[in-house]
Amino acid sequence: xxxxxxxxxxxxxxxxxxxxxxxxxxxxxxxxxxxxxxxxxxxxxxxxxxxxxxxxxxxxxxxxxxxxxxxxxxxxxxxxxxxxxxxxxxxxxxxxxxxxxxxxxxxxxxxxxxxxxxxxxxxxxxxxxxxxxxxxxxxxxxxxxxxxxxxxxxxxxxxxxxxxxxxxxxxxxxxxxxxxxxxxxxxxxxxxxxxxxxxxxxxxxxxxxxxxxxxxxxxxxxxxxxxxxxxxxxxxxxxxxxxxxxxxxxxxxxxxxxxxxxxxxxxxxxxxxxxxxxxxxxxxxxxxxxxxxxxxxxxxxxxxxxxxxxx
Numbered sequence: 001x002x003x004x005x006x007x008x009x010x011x012x013x014x015x016x017x018x019x020x021x022x023x024x025x026x027x028x029x030x031x032x033x034x035x036x037x038x039x040x041x042x043x044x045x046x047x048x049x050x051x052x053x054x055x056x057x058x059x060x061x062x063x064x065x066x067x068x069x070x071x072x073x074x075x076x077x078x079x080x081x082x083x084x085x086x087x088x089x090x091x092x093x094x095x096x097x098x099x100x101x102x103x104x105x106x107x108x109x110x111x112x113x114x115x116x117x118x119x120x121x122x123x124x125x126x127x128x129x130x131x132x133x134x135x136x137x138x139x140x141x142x143x144x145x146x147x148x149x150x151x152x153x154x155x156x157x158x159x160x161x162x163x164x165x166x167x168x169x170x171x172x173x174x175x176x177x178x179x180x181x182x183x184x185x186x187x188x189x190x191x192x193x194x195x196x197x198x199x200x201x202x203x204x205x206x207x208x209x210x211x212x213x214x215x216x217x218x219x220x221x222x223x224x225x226x227x228x229x230x231x232x233x234x235x236x237x238x239x240x241x242x243x244x245x246x247x248x249x250x251x252x253x254x255x256x257x258x259x260x261x262x263x264x265x266x267x268x269x270x271x272x273x274x275x276x277x278x279x280x281x282x283x284x285x286x287x288x289x290x291x292x293x294x295x296x297x298x299x300x301x302x303x304x305x306x307x308x309x310x311x
Contacts, residue, residue: 072102144163
């Protein structure tokens with residue numbers, strides 16, 4: 001597997017006032033994929049413009065031709081598998097099979113209580129996540145006239161018909177986000193890709209070296225989980241969503257800094273690195289000129305020996 005470079009474009013701009021241009025430009029720059037967050041709002045954007053992920057990605061699919069599109073990530077916080085599956089099948093159809101579902105357990109912020117529910121315990125959140133992914137897998141694989149029925153602890157479905165099913169077969173790919181053993185096992189079982197942001201315990205006071213060690217352990221856990229399930233670990237993509245490791249501000253400071261960062265993580269076995277599109281006056285502020293140089297020049301500058309060891 002060769003290293004790929006992708007980007008996250010947050011849905012904070014009106015489509016006809018700059019939003020559309022960002023997605024078109026992302027494809028022009030050669031990104032492998034364009035993702036967006038599937039939140040109702042996010043951190044410092046709580047009181048700023050913020051649009052829905054799935055409509056945004058549907059619009060993006062009509063102004064791009066090559067680039068893959070996806071969520072990083074969709075969660076159970078305010079989604080139900082039955083209604084979500086129908087929207088995903090539609091998005092996969094409009095994009096002509098270019099959609100990837102990034103799926104995660106969800107955080108404990110605004111999204112977690114926006115529907116009026118009490119905050120879930122860590123155990124309940126993990127249990128819901130596992131059932132959420134299981135049912136989505138069933139719904140997206142089965143497109144028969146008999147429909148899909150399921151009666152779980154948290155979610156149910158009764159003769160749900162998703163005809164004609166996904167363009168991508170047997171269903172659109174899942175990129176399953178996880179950092180701990182239970183979530184990583186879920187990625188090994190259902191994912192065509194695994195997503196990580198690193199070890200969040202190191203976010204404030206960790207070092208880049210500690211982050212590398214933590215990521216190495218996560219990859220070892222993924223490999224062990226795949227083998228336990230009889231799956232070849234090399235058959236699952238490994239995606240690093242940047243911006244949340246101890247050295248989060250360094251990679252976008254210069255082309256050389258990013259090449260060094262990407263090379264070290266490619267050596268670990270990552271196959272895709274995702275960087276955030278710069279947003280002035282925000283957590284993701286960065287020099288757009290540097291960002292575009294990274295998009296167009298970084299992969300070519302990575303040492304061939306480093307790229308050759310990527311699974």
